[in-house]
Amino acid sequence: MPPIQTIAFDADDTLWVNETIFTQTQEHFTDIIRPYVRAEELGSQLDQTQIRNLSLFGYGIKGFMLSMIETGLELSDYRLPGTHIQQLLELGKEMLQHPVQLLPHVEETIRQLEGEYPLMIITKGDLFDQESKIARSGLADYFSSIEIVSEKNQETYRRLLRKHSLSAEAFLMVGNSLKSDVLPVCQLGGHAVHIPFHTTWVHEQLTPCQLEGYGYQELENMSQLPAYLQQL
Amino acid sequence: MPPIQTIAFDADDTLWVNETIFTQTQEHFTDIIRPYVRAEELGSQLDQTQIRNLSLFGYGIKGFMLSMIETGLELSDYRLPGTHIQQLLELGKEMLQHPVQLLPHVEETIRQLEGEYPLMIITKGDLFDQESKIARSGLADYFSSIEIVSEKNQETYRRLLRKHSLSAEAFLMVGNSLKSDVLPVCQLGGHAVHIPFHTTWVHEQLTPCQLEGYGYQELENMSQLPAYLQQL
Incomplete structure (x- = not known):
């Protein structure tokens, strides 16, 4: 050889460390949308949205942010308030600035x-x-x-x-x-x-x-x- | 030489062609948020949000999509309905698939x-x-x-x-x-x-x-x- x-x-x-930051953000995401979503739907939907969007967004945090917003809207039947969407944007911005x-x-x-x-x-x-x-x-x-x-x-x-x-x-x-x-x-x-x-x-x-x-x-x-x- | x-x-x-696609999308963006925004604020706010976010998002359509959502939320005092946020996501996805x-x-x-x-x-x-x-x-x-x-x-x-x-x-x-x-x-x-x-x-x-x-x-x-x- x-x-x-x-x-x-x-x-x-x-x-x-990377995946841990996504996992933690995903938990915050769930907390934010929980009041607007049926409990049985709070599962793997975000993963599915991300994978569905991969061919358009590719990998990375910005695509993840967009998929969080899309998932939050879909699961809440578009009732998720603007203030909560803003919280999802802030979550993503924190990810982008997370210490390495x-x-x-x-x-x-x-x-x-x-x-x-x-x-x-x-x-x-x-x-x-x-x-x-x-x-x-x-x-x-x-x-x-x-x-x-x-x-x-x-x-x-x-x-x-x-x-x-x-x-x-x-x-x-x-x-x-x-x-x-x-x-x-x-x-x-x-x-x-x-x-x-x-x-x-x-x-x-x-x-x-x-x-x-x-x-x-x-x-x-x-x-x-x-x-x-x-x-x- | x-x-x-x-x-x-x-x-x-x-x-x-690239900038034309952004300009056209920006017009659709204005139409979507218009009912929720004071007329005098429908100006260059999206440009300002984009430039403010450049150091976090870099250039590109995904960052532009996030800046559209952020601007729509801010200008509407977070009253922009979820269905309209979804329209902004769709606008961005159309940009990503726009014929070259x-x-x-x-x-x-x-x-x-x-x-x-x-x-x-x-x-x-x-x-x-x-x-x-x-x-x-x-x-x-x-x-x-x-x-x-x-x-x-x-x-x-x-x-x-x-x-x-x-x-x-x-x-x-x-x-x-x-x-x-x-x-x-x-x-x-x-x-x-x-x-x-x-x-x-x-x-x-x-x-x-x-x-x-x-x-x-x-x-x-x-x-x-x-x-x-x-x-x-």
Whole structure:
């Protein structure tokens, strides 16, 4: 096996906390709309709206804000008062300004690996919001290139490998999403390390059979990455 | 003067119609909120909200949708009914799906220049929406590289020139915005062609003194670009 020449990291829920902010906001959302919605409808409707709107909005907080408003209106039969819609806007603006909270061992590991490998970030989502988080993370200088993409599938990774003149066999992707970070990279013959985050958005979940036959390494947290690289 | 080696094009209102779609939507927005708003307040409030929100939302339609909702709520003292908020969401979704209408002479000019120069797109805005428009424009294959950025200032162009190993003296930017396409490129010592679109968003307008002393060429439409390049 050729040695790893480049390591790419996912950002949200790999370098820093993200899904938790969505989950907490979703709880506030439920509290705000609760008085106007039948109890049995207070469920997964927001997830469904988001997934329905993905092809129009893409990933990111602004699309999430619009889906919150749409869901609140639909579930309340359009009775949700303007003051409550304004509260949903404020919730979203708080998300956009939420402090970037690095995950455990991220900074020390990135700092350690930076001298040994070119490091990349490959993250999907809203360009403006991702750039803002990367800047606020304090980590930007450790990465030789940063790619913000609208989707992370085989075609995306194929394009990025070509663009950076990398061979899949010498490329390692580290991320929390089996669907976005592990499976497409393995399918191209690359290496992947899966570091699960404690919650995964329903849209990012895979059934076990979709991963069958692909070899990838699961690590508990980022501190285990250097040792894993050494024994490759 | 060294010959031009790379030509980059802005996209919105340079390759295809954009501002018109915002202007038309703004008229529909005014019609929707009119019954709930004092007449004297039906003015430039939406522009002001958008500019106030730029640092949080960046450019693009999703941010515009959120700013429409916020403005409608504020101007109506939060009395705008849910059904009307839903209409604003629908307006925005129509914008996101609006057919891409190429500007006159764009396709023939791009096709003609493609054999002679590497062509780039440098456009700012929402990653997902811009990618979707580039794909739908049918022009993607003419461009050797496409850069979607969150802001177009000197630092952006400096970074892109470095990334693509281009010298400013051999780089020409073509666009409709003096602020985003012309001024920062001229400041770096590059070349710029300004092709005005009939409307320019207030945030993109410059005062004449900001451009004083910089040489750039103004053309009426894209068909004049090849002749201009020949006489350089």
